[in-house]
Amino acid sequence: MPNFIDRRLNPKDKSLxxxxxFLRRAREELKRAINDRIKSGKIxxxxxxQIIPIPRKGIGEPTFQRxxxxxxxxEVLPGNKxxxxxxxxxxxxxxxxxxxxxxxxxDGEDDFQFALSREEVLDxxxxxxxxxxxVKLNLKEVVTFRPRRAGYTMSGNPTSISVxxxxxxxFGRRIALRRPRQAEIxxxxxxxxxxxxxxxxxxxxxxxxxxxxxEHATLARRRKLIPYIxxxxxxxxxxxxxxxxxxxxxMFCLMDVSGSMGEREKxxxxxxxxxxxxxxxxxxxxxxxxxxxxxxxxxxxDEDTFxxxxxxxxxxxxxxxxxxxxxIRERYPAKDWNIYAAQASDGxxxxxxxxxxxxxxxxxxxxxxxxxxxxxxxDERESEMFRHADNGTSLWNAYREVSAAWPNFAMTxxxxxxxxxxxxxxxxxxxxxxxxxx
Amino acid sequence: MEKRAKTSxxxxxxxDWNFDDLSRAYDAIKEIAVDELRLDFYPNQIEVISSEQMLxxxxxxxxPLMYQHWSFGKHFxxxxxxxxxxxxxxxxxxxxxxxxxxxxxxxxxxxxxxALVIAHAxxxxxxxxxxxxxxxxxxxxxxxxxxxxxAKSYIARCEERYGPAAVEAVLDAAHALMPQAVxxxxxxxxxSVVREQARIRxxxxxxxxxxxxxxxxxxQAAEIAxxxxxxxxLAERQSAIEYPEENLxxxxxxxxxxxxxxxxxxxxxxxxxxxxxxxQRQTKxxxxxxxxxxxxxxxxxxxxxxxxxxGSMLEVLQNHSNVVFQPSFDDPRYGGLNPYTxxxxxxxxxxxxxxxxxxxxxDWFPDFAGNGDWCGTLLDAWATHRDESxxxxxxxxxxxxxxxxxxxxxxxxxxxxxVTAIHDERGYERVRSRLADNYDVGATQPDIQxxxxxxxxxxxxxxxxxxxxxxxxxxxxxxxxxxxxxxxWGHEVSIVGVDAATDKTLYxxxxxxLAEKV
Numbered sequence: 001m002p003n004f005i006d007r008r009l010n011p012k013d014k015s016l017x018x019x020x021x022f023l024r025r026a027r028e029e030l031k032r033a034i035n036d037r038i039k040s041g042k043i044x045x046x047x048x049x050q051i052i053p054i055p056r057k058g059i060g061e062p063t064f065q066r067x068x069x070x071x072x073x074x075e076v077l078p079g080n081k082x083x084x085x086x087x088x089x090x091x092x093x094x095x096x097x098x099x100x101x102x103x104x105x106x107d108g109e110d111d112f113q114f115a116l117s118r119e120e121v122l123d124x125x126x127x128x129x130x131x132x133x134x135v136k137l138n139l140k141e142v143v144t145f146r147p148r149r150a151g152y153t154m155s156g157n158p159t160s161i162s163v164x165x166x167x168x169x170x171f172g173r174r175i176a177l178r179r180p181r182q183a184e185i186x187x188x189x190x191x192x193x194x195x196x197x198x199x200x201x202x203x204x205x206x207x208x209x210x211x212x213x214x215e216h217a218t219l220a221r222r223r224k225l226i227p228y229i230x231x232x233x234x235x236x237x238x239x240x241x242x243x244x245x246x247x248x249x250x251m252f253c254l255m256d257v258s259g260s261m262g263e264r265e266k267x268x269x270x271x272x273x274x275x276x277x278x279x280x281x282x283x284x285x286x287x288x289x290x291x292x293x294x295x296x297x298x299x300x301x302d303e304d305t306f307x308x309x310x311x312x313x314x315x316x317x318x319x320x321x322x323x324x325x326x327x328i329r330e331r332y333p334a335k336d337w338n339i340y341a342a343q344a345s346d347g348x349x350x351x352x353x354x355x356x357x358x359x360x361x362x363x364x365x366x367x368x369x370x371x372x373x374x375x376x377x378x379d380e381r382e383s384e385m386f387r388h389a390d391n392g393t394s395l396w397n398a399y400r401e402v403s404a405a406w407p408n409f410a411m412t413x414x415x416x417x418x419x420x421x422x423x424x425x426x427x428x429x430x431x432x433x434x435x436x437x438x
Numbered sequence: 439m440e441k442r443a444k445t446s447x448x449x450x451x452x453x454d455w456n457f458d459d460l461s462r463a464y465d466a467i468k469e470i471a472v473d474e475l476r477l478d479f480y481p482n483q484i485e486v487i488s489s490e491q492m493l494x495x496x497x498x499x500x501x502p503l504m505y506q507h508w509s510f511g512k513h514f515x516x517x518x519x520x521x522x523x524x525x526x527x528x529x530x531x532x533x534x535x536x537x538x539x540x541x542x543x544x545x546x547x548x549x550x551x552x553a554l555v556i557a558h559a560x561x562x563x564x565x566x567x568x569x570x571x572x573x574x575x576x577x578x579x580x581x582x583x584x585x586x587x588x589a590k591s592y593i594a595r596c597e598e599r600y601g602p603a604a605v606e607a608v609l610d611a612a613h614a615l616m617p618q619a620v621x622x623x624x625x626x627x628x629x630s631v632v633r634e635q636a637r638i639r640x641x642x643x644x645x646x647x648x649x650x651x652x653x654x655x656x657x658q659a660a661e662i663a664x665x666x667x668x669x670x671x672l673a674e675r676q677s678a679i680e681y682p683e684e685n686l687x688x689x690x691x692x693x694x695x696x697x698x699x700x701x702x703x704x705x706x707x708x709x710x711x712x713x714x715x716x717x718q719r720q721t722k723x724x725x726x727x728x729x730x731x732x733x734x735x736x737x738x739x740x741x742x743x744x745x746x747x748x749g750s751m752l753e754v755l756q757n758h759s760n761v762v763f764q765p766s767f768d769d770p771r772y773g774g775l776n777p778y779t780x781x782x783x784x785x786x787x788x789x790x791x792x793x794x795x796x797x798x799x800x801d802w803f804p805d806f807a808g809n810g811d812w813c814g815t816l817l818d819a820w821a822t823h824r825d826e827s828x829x830x831x832x833x834x835x836x837x838x839x840x841x842x843x844x845x846x847x848x849x850x851x852x853x854x855x856x857v858t859a860i861h862d863e864r865g866y867e868r869v870r871s872r873l874a875d876n877y878d879v880g881a882t883q884p885d886i887q888x889x890x891x892x893x894x895x896x897x898x899x900x901x902x903x904x905x906x907x908x909x910x911x912x913x914x915x916x917x918x919x920x921x922x923x924x925x926x927w928g929h930e931v932s933i934v935g936v937d938a939a940t941d942k943t944l945y946x947x948x949x950x951x952l953a954e955k956v
Binding site for chain 1: 460464481482483484485486491493542560610615618844845848856857861862864869872875876882906909910911912916919
């Protein structure tokens with residue numbers, strides 16, 4: 001007789017730890033693959049389901065392996081039909097070897113491919129980004145409550161009866177009040193039946209019958225009086241609504257669409273805002289986004305107009321700031337809202353307006369905003385010229401003063417599509433880095 | 439026999455199994471195994487598991503206890519995907535070379551299949567593990583489970599202390615060198631958990647006792663001795679370490695200038711596991727052949743004795759023929775020679791030669807043809823051979839004809855393959871010897887050795903790959919592996935490929951190039 005052991009009830013997921021380790025490792029690879037894709041200029045596709053083949057490098061297990069078609073080797077195969085000694089068989093084309101020939105490495109493993117949904121792509125994409133200084137938690141405007149278990153209560157909705165607790169109470173009460181059990185009553189009834197069945201009951205028996213009858217009646221009455229479950233036993237699960245703090249945030253997207261912005265500049269700016277838009281939608285459930293575009297005059301527009309409609313005119317940057325101020329005053333009181341702004345422009349402005357912009361920012365806007373990011377779209381040729389931060393357009397030069405005065409003001413330049421993600425990353429990196437001085 | 443069949447001596451009637459049936463079947467199988475086949479085996483422990491647990495066991499290279507590493511998770515994901523898509527069936531059993539010998543049975547198996555599996559694993563494999571000289575020489579069946587227990591907890595403790603990332607880095611590198619982590623000529627290392635732990639403790643205690651903060655303050659310059667003659671230097675360091683060393687993991691464990699004690703211990707664990715599996719790599723055909731032959735013989739005997747019904751026997755035969763199915767080379771299902779088929783056929787062939795030899799067999803195998811004792815001949819072969827020598831000794835012309843074996847030569851420079859020998863009078867010898875060569879693990883593995891390391895100088899580790907028959911390495915994985923070696927060595931590592939016949943250098947590669955490329 002051997003030792004038989006039934007292991008079927010043992011915990012199953014013995015390799016859970018291994019799988020978690022594998023996923024963690026694959027995740028890093030995935031992230032790198034996605035970032036590479038986006039960096040290579042396909043921002044529009046970031047918002048789609050993707051199939052990401054994991055490069056074997058990260059999850060491969062290299063060993064020294066014999067190269068499959070090198071040198072001389074002789075193999076023995078079964079099932080010869082027509083060959084004779086000395087026959088020569090032409091090598092199959094493309095050096096692929098015979099399809100059925102065993103590979104020397106013996107490793108026919110598939111490539112791992114991960115199909116990621118749009119959500120997963122964006123999650124990975126925005127993984128370590130965050131709006132900086134999200135501090136003003138307006139508890140007055142709390143909108144969400146989450147039910148939380150909070151013990152038991154005597155009254156409540158029938159659907160939330162706690163059966164376990166109710167039976168617990170009922171059991172205790174039945175013991176305390178000594179509710180007779182059915183088995184006891186049955187025993188007495190059975191005995192009664194037996195005694196009553198006797199032909200000529202003796203006096204003692206008759207007396208016993210009387211006693212039993214009385215006892216039976218008492219017990220039955222008692223059982224009736226003490227119910228199995230009394231309303232006082234019943235307990236309900238109690239839930240308490242717990243307020244979930246909700247941070248109100250609004251992002252102002254300001255974009256210059258004037259004539260000086262060529263197709264390329266507009267495209268870059270739009271890509272930047274697409275990314276920003278995706279990021280906010282993804283990471284913050286309740287973020288308002290206000291789109292403002294400006295030429296020589298500014299207006300608040302909806303998403304579609306902002307991204308897809310065209311307009312032309314001169315350039316007065318301060319109009320956009322005025323418009324933003326107006327919207328803030330109207331709808332987003334600074335004491336209740338975290339206010340963010342991102343501005344994209346090619347840096348052109350009519351003379352003297354830049355100073356006005358600075359004064360608007362200095363006097364009012366910057367004290368209202370948590371964070372203000374200015375992105376300047378420059379020509380690729382200019383990027384050489386403007387390598388140093390102290391050279392720049394009129395707006396750039398003007399904004400440098402603001403940047404020096406306010407730590408929550410960040411400014412940076414984009415010259416080509418591949419800059420967008422790094423710049424974006426720099427602006428919204430998780431550790432609220434002190435705003436980079438241009 | 440007739441009589442017994444009538445009184446229904448059937449071991450089981452239903453296709454569902456239960457533990458009573460299992461143990462009745464076990465006893466009947468054991469009777470045949472001991473009395474008729476004269477098998478000698480470790481005590482059996484039979485465990486019933488579910489398919490998920492089987493997948494778990496698969497992914498940790500079949501060990502019931504294993505440390506945690508992402509690569510096992512990767513295999514699990516891969517295998518469970520295949521299984522769920524129906525592209526792969528699971529093995530009916532898994533057996534572990536330990537004492538007591540643990541056999542896992544899948545709960546989905548029918549009773550007839552369970553009986554087959556018990557005969558196959560608990561007796562066939564078990565006998566082979568206990569008696570084959572390679573296993574006797576290289577593995578310690580009694581100590582492996584406690585050792586794995588130790589390895590698992592040791593690595594878990596390391597993860598707690600040094601972080602999973604640091605442990606993973608060492609394990610990744612060590613796994614890459616696993617094929618180069620066996621001693622082929624030395625005695626097996628003895629394992630004992632108690633001694634192992636005592637050894638570590640002593641080592642640590644010694645370090646603590648002899649620790650002196652003063653050493654740190656010694657001026658570095660004092661260590662630099664006067665320059666010596668390079669030749670004498672070379673001779674000295676050659677004698678300090680035994681070069682060449684083909685067990686790279688052992689070499690790194692002992693001599694790496696950068697590894698910490700716990701890292702060396704991890705290398706040691708990986709190395710010991712590799713060593714433990716070394717005999718299995720060398721005896722695949724024999725091991726499976728032995729188990730298949732045993733289950734075939736036992737199940738037939740059970741049927742002869744009327745202990746299993748015709749229906750069950752048909753089921754057994756169907757499964758048996760699936761196991762030993764060998765598609766021909768031009769079949770799309772062909773994936774190399776099936777070790778079950780080759781082993782089983784050879785053993786049936788030996789049985790035939792012993793009992794009913796032809797004149798040809800008497801010519802080829804004069805020492806045992808017609809001796810009548812097939813059981814003794816097989817027992818002896820199982821104990822004293824590995825795949826390569828077994829094939830060289832026992833593959834008969836009759837079987838070569840049966841399986842229509844032929845040998846095909848591939849030369850990288852030629853635009854054709856050449857048939858060098860077929861199953862005819864002229865070809866038997868060559869087919870047999872080529873097939874044996876293909877199963878020689880020593881010859882099929884690349885020959886890679888550590889040849890020099892100047893521990894006092896630039897600490898560059900030199901590795902030599904002796905290229906036989908012009909078979910080079912896959913460049914990509916070679917470079918990756920070198921990168922891993924560098925991680926363990928901490929300094930430059932170079933590999934040079936030298937042709938065995940001409941002594942010409944075929945390629946050279948250094949980890950320095952790796953750094954520049956990245």
